[in-house]
Amino acid sequence: MLEKHEIKEWFRHTYITCLEEQAQRDLRRLCPDHGAFYEAPEFRVESVALESKDCLQNAIDIGDKTYVISRSDDPKSSITIKILDKLTRTWVVPTVLGAPPNPTSSHSVVLVNNEKILIIEKGVPLKDSIWFLEVDTPFVKQQSKIKGTVVVAWSKGVIGEGQKPVVISGPSGVGKGTLIAKLMKEYPSKFGFSVSHTTRAPREKEIDGVHYHFTERSKIEEEISEGKFLEFAHVHGNVYGTSIEAVESVTDEGKRCILDIDVQGARSVRASSLEAIFIFVCPPSFEELEKRLRARGTETEEQIQKRLRNARAELDQSNSPGLFDHLLVNDDLEACYENLKKLLSLYDDHEDSNDSFIKDGKETACYSILSKTNSEILLQSETNEAEKGTTNLLSLDLSSLSGGAPGRTRGLKISPVN
Ligand SMILES: Nc1nc2c(ncn2[C@@H]2O[C@H](COP(=O)(O)OP(=O)(O)O)[C@@H](O)[C@H]2O)c(=O)[nH]1
Numbered sequence: 218m219l220e221k222h223e224i225k226e227w228f229r230h231t232y233i234t235c236l237e238e239q240a241q242r243d244l245r246r247l248c249p250d251h252g253a254f255y256e257a258p259e260f261r262v263e264s265v266a267l268e269s270k271d272c273l274q275n276a277i278d279i280g281d282k283t284y285v286i287s288r289s290d291d292p293k294s295s296i297t298i299k300i301l302d303k304l305t306r307t308w309v310v311p312t313v314l315g316a317p318p319n320p321t322s323s324h325s326v327v328l329v330n331n332e333k334i335l336i337i338e339k340g341v342p343l344k345d346s347i348w349f350l351e352v353d354t355p356f357v358k359q360q361s362k363i364k365g366t367v368v369v370a371w372s373k374g375v376i377g378e379g380q381k382p383v384v385i386s387g388p389s390g391v392g393k394g395t396l397i398a399k400l401m402k403e404y405p406s407k408f409g410f411s412v413s414h415t416t417r418a419p420r421e422k423e424i425d426g427v428h429y430h431f432t433e434r435s436k437i438e439e440e441i442s443e444g445k446f447l448e449f450a451h452v453h454g455n456v457y458g459t460s461i462e463a464v465e466s467v468t469d470e471g472k473r474c475i476l477d478i479d480v481q482g483a484r485s486v487r488a489s490s491l492e493a494i495f496i497f498v499c500p501p502s503f504e505e506l507e508k509r510l511r512a513r514g515t516e517t518e519e520q521i522q523k524r525l526r527n528a529r530a531e532l533d534q535s536n537s538p539g540l541f542d543h544l545l546v547n548d549d550l551e552a553c554y555e556n557l558k559k560l561l562s563l564y565d566d567h568e569d570s571n572d573s574f575i576k577d578g579k580e581t582a583c584y585s586i587l588s589k590t591n592s593e594i595l596l597q598s599e600t601n602e603a604e605k606g607t608t609n610l611l612s613l614d615l616s617s618l619s620g621g622a623p624g625r626t627r628g629l630k631i632s633p634v635n
């Protein structure tokens with residue numbers, strides 16, 4: 218049997234989870250005498266955050282665990298996560314993956330489903346304020362297994378769906394870079410390149426931050442272990458990797474992201490939550506590939522031999538079932554480029570259902586969470602619209618969230634409530 222002060226504290230935590238009905242049930246089970254004592258008022262997420270002088274914290278119950286999300290009143294400090302195991306009454310500090318929200322003064326939280334918690338940052342425009350803390354998604358489960366620790370992961374919410382990124386793979390020297398450069402030159406505002414990290418040395422005309430982020434092995438390994446990479450692979454004796462930020466920053470600019478990565482990387486992206494289109498570029502023949510590699514003149518003979526050996530393996534894997542959506546043969550460059558354009562235009566009839574909402578400018582106002590049902594979360598403007606007689610509520614449709622950690626949770630449909 219719990220002590221009365223423990224019951225009170227426990228109930229305050231549980232109540233905030235938006236599971237007040239369950240809380241009442243559990244409370245009756247744990248302590249029949251006090252079950253009816255704490256009447257839950259009408260549900261309003263914001264009003265039940267636990268505030269003390271130097272800290273704001275919210276607690277969310279999922280099964281036997283309570284996730285405590287706190288921030289101090291130092292505006293520079295970011296959110297911390299602690300987990301209370303209610304059965305053993307022990308605290309766990311989880312490994313937190315992904316880029317966290319920028320520090321702000323406070324936030325409101327609500328449980329979306331048993332896999333993730335929605336956090337709305339206060340005092341920042343809606344488009345920057347939506348965050349998901351994943352606590353039991355497939356990604357988090359997989360990372361937990363790999364790391365052998367309890368893992369949670371941040372994912373930024375993005376209103377509307379960006380166009381699917383395009384993954385381009387193919388053996389060294391086949392012409393991937395040439396095709397991508399043509400595309401970027403013709404459509405600079407439509408496509409953006411995912412700038413990979415690599416431990417290989419820069420070639421003569423390569424610029425750091427433009428062609429690659431050239432980096433040290435220890436640095437990239439550290440960042441990989443911090444969950445900052447969507448994928449990475451050892452290619453031709455060096456480490457190459459796509460940071461989550463490399464892809465998401467392009468998509469956030471409203472551009473379609475192009476990734477030039479090897480077959481291992483393509484496989485990893487296929488297995489990730491990033492939905493993309495996968496294209497493999499083949500040479501017309503192995504002899505022609507060798508000719509192009511040599512003519513480029515950027516590698517030593519030893520490096521050319523290594524690339525040619527790896528090319529055979531990559532060509533073999535291009536037919537792996539379910540890996541590549543399209544194979545393009547780069548024989549005549551112009552013809553191949555035209556085929557690439559045709560292929561990409563297949564997916565160009567995309568319309569953003571949130572266009573009108575975004576044009577209204579509502580996404581620049583500040584909101585906080587008001588309430589939740591199974592299908593929607595209501596957000597309330599932080600301005601004084603209610604006093605002016607208008608409701609200024611927004612509905613976040615929960616049926617269409619896509620993606621998630623690592624990266625962004627896209628496809629958020631938000632519409633005004635009349
Ligand atoms: N997995 C993975 N492969 C990459 C990445 N960036 C580049 N690569 C691949 O690494 C290989 C070597 O690239 P690079 O050294 O630029 O040589 P090049 O392909 O001969 O121009 C190519 O197959 C690229 O597609 C990355 O971020 N991840």
Ligand SMILES: Nc1ncnc2c1ncn2[C@@H]1O[C@H](COP(=O)(O)OP(=O)(O)O)[C@@H](O)[C@H]1O
Pocket residue numbers: 387388389390391392393394395396509510512513547548549550551553
């Ligand atoms: N269709 C083509 N016909 C002849 N040469 C090509 C063709 N496509 C690309 N090249 C040349 O082949 C070399 C390798 O191309 P590159 O784009 O660097 O390949 P990758 O990025 O796949 O390693 C470059 O010198 C490029 O100018």
